[in-house]
Amino acid sequence: MAAIETKVIVQNEEGMHARPAGILAKAASQFTSTIELCVNGQTKNAKSIMGVMSLGIKGGQEVVIKAEGDDAQSSLATITRLFACRFQDV
Amino acid sequence: MDGFIIKGNPVSTGLASGTGAVVSYDTVGIPSGKCTDISAELIRFEESRRRAMAQIEEIVTRRGSALGDQEKQIFAAHLMMLDDPEFIEQVRGLISQDRTNAAQAVDITAKAFSEIFSALPDPYLAERGRDVLDIGARIVRNLSGTSHEFPSNTAGGIILICRDIPPSAVAELDPEMVRAVIAAEGGFTSHAAILLKNLEIPAIFGLAETNLSRLDQRHLLVDAQSGKIMVDPSPAEKSEFQQRLEKFNLEAGQLAQLAHAPGCTADGARIQLLANVGGLQEIPRLEKVNPDGVGLFRTEFLFLHRRSAPSENEQTEIYRKMLEAMGSRKTIIRTLDIGGDKDVPYLKLAKEENPFLGVRGLRYCLQNQEIFRTQLRALLRASPAGNLHIMHPMVTTIAELDEANGIMAEEMAGLTAAGVAVSPSIKVGIMIEVPAAALMADVFAQKVDFMSLGTNDLTQYTCACDRLNPGVKSLYNTCEPGVLRLIKLVADAAERHQTHLSICGEMAGQPHMTPFFLGIGIRNLSMSPPLIPHLKRRLAALTMGACAEIAGKVLACSSVSEVSSILN
DSSP states (O other), X not given: OOOEEEEEEOOSTTOSXXXXXXXXXXXXXXXXXXXXXXXXTEEEETTOHHHHHXXXXXXXXXXXXXXXXXXXXXXXXXXXXXXXXXXTOO | OOOEEEEOEEEEOOEEEEEEEEOOOSOOOOOOOBOSOHHHHHXXXXXXXXXXXXXXHHHHHHTGGGOOHHHHHHHHHHHHXXXXXXXXXXXXXXXXXXXXXXXXXXXXXXXXXXXXXXXXXXXXXXXXXXXXXXXXXXXXXXXXXXXXXXXXXXXXXXEEEESOOOHHHHXXXXXXXXXXXXXXXXXXXXXXXXXXXXXXXXXXXXXXXXOGGGGTTOEEEEETTTTEEEEXXXXXXXXXXXXXXXXXXXXXXXHHHHHTSOOBOTTOOBOEEEEEESSGGGHHHHHHHOOSXXXXXXXGGGTSSSSSOOOHHHHHHHHHHHHHHHTTSEEEEEOOOOOTTSOOGGGOOOOOSSGGGSSOHHHHHHHSHHHHHHHHHHXXXXXXXXXXXXXXXXXXXXXXXXXXXXXXXXXXXXXXXXXXXXXXXXXXXXXXXXXXXXXTHHHHHHHOSEEEEOHHHHHHHHTTOOTTOGGGGGGOOTTOHHHHHHHHHHHHHHXXXXXXXXXXXXXXXXXXXXXXXXXXXXXXXXXXXXGHHHHHHHHHTOOHHHHHHHHHHHHTOOSHHHHHHHHO
């Protein structure tokens, strides 16, 4: 099964601090697919709060989300929505 | 041996006496040997990790109300870090591939992550390196079965001394046993300091002393008001400190008792004491002082330090939480009060020659209606959650109020048509901070449900002096007789039309001003939450008759010095 990917812009001002990183990791962990974030040539497991935070992603930055597995499509939809609503209304 | 004094920065105020106990939260004594039984070592790691999670969950449950939003987030992050698949995988890898013992594997992995964090340019993320070390150290402690050994004889209370204290360790302290905390490192805004304040444990951080061991087992008097620690005090110093301590505790006890008593004068007049609030993180503090409501909820904080205006949903959620926290008590939420002296790029505030006389407060809102309407809709949508009072700042003319009311009526009609529930009993009011509005208070009073005096700006505009300009500092005085007469005029207008009037400027919280305000008929005072118990104590020493007399004398004064001689 081929990996699929999509690009998002980080909307929340502070970037990927503990709260949004935690929400993202928790959401990603619901899926069986491998989900990764790529920023500036670095790739980290989206299910790892430490991995996500260690990317030091700032507000306004572009992030590529890659997913591979049975539920790859729906995982990307869920995660894109989280970015779009600034990790607020969840 | 002679006593001596060391100094640091008080981060949580108070006084305490006890025996010094040096404790280390750094990871020490990690065994270096390889493990023999890999699967047993993996199980040990798993058990210690799960125990660490249970410990953090216990902290969150036990300390619930003492934790602010930020601290709750930190502990939520700790839990997720302890359950992080990458972290677990790396530790397990070291154990199963290199036969590294579990404690060392955890230590190596935590340090590696911590270094990555510390190197990040974002100071917030860099600080999270400490959290990783904190959770790593916790697993290591669980593996070795050690906990922090406090001296066995703690009858007189101990003073905890350490290089640095992580927030999770603060949350586990027993305030009965640990009377104060002294740390060589750490700052006023650290989560540890915030928690110590919330737990009311006196603390001094950033010591000018590196040799902590010389404080171990010594008798210490900790003055976390001035930041002084007396080591091995003389009998005279001890007894003097003891007296201060008793007085401090007595006062703290009285103030705590007052928290749940209503604000009343000696002759039984009920005065409403309300809180000025700058954000939701202050809600736990409010519960402690039990205000009669919120007299000023500033909404500016929602708009600052970000790239775009907060959405309607985001605002609704925040207003709803504030209203829910106050229940049936009145909650005055002020619409956006911002102007050209602030730098908020997306609000497109024009650079003005004289921002204090420029597009501020309601003036800005009326010129930028999209932002204003969004805020009003959010307020209206949140209104069923409590007793909402909406207040407009910087109102100058009746026409401005009419325009604001018109806009609100439109938004209300829109929401109602869309089937959104809106409270039928929302109150609308204005701030009186422009002299023109103060002079027209009798007309405003008939058009609004309440008015609130913003004494800081009212003074600045009445005395025509920029309160930040040192050259005219001596002219800026809220006790200027001209200002006090203007306040009296507003109070009379409010009384004549039975309109609620409150004061939400700094003056409201100054105990020497209370007799004047009561004497001219003001019954609502709004101030910073910690001042509320002090004001209650002040009220109990006043009678309405005496206040009226004092107010009469004050209004006859011709100078600030005459006013102060009567009030002090």
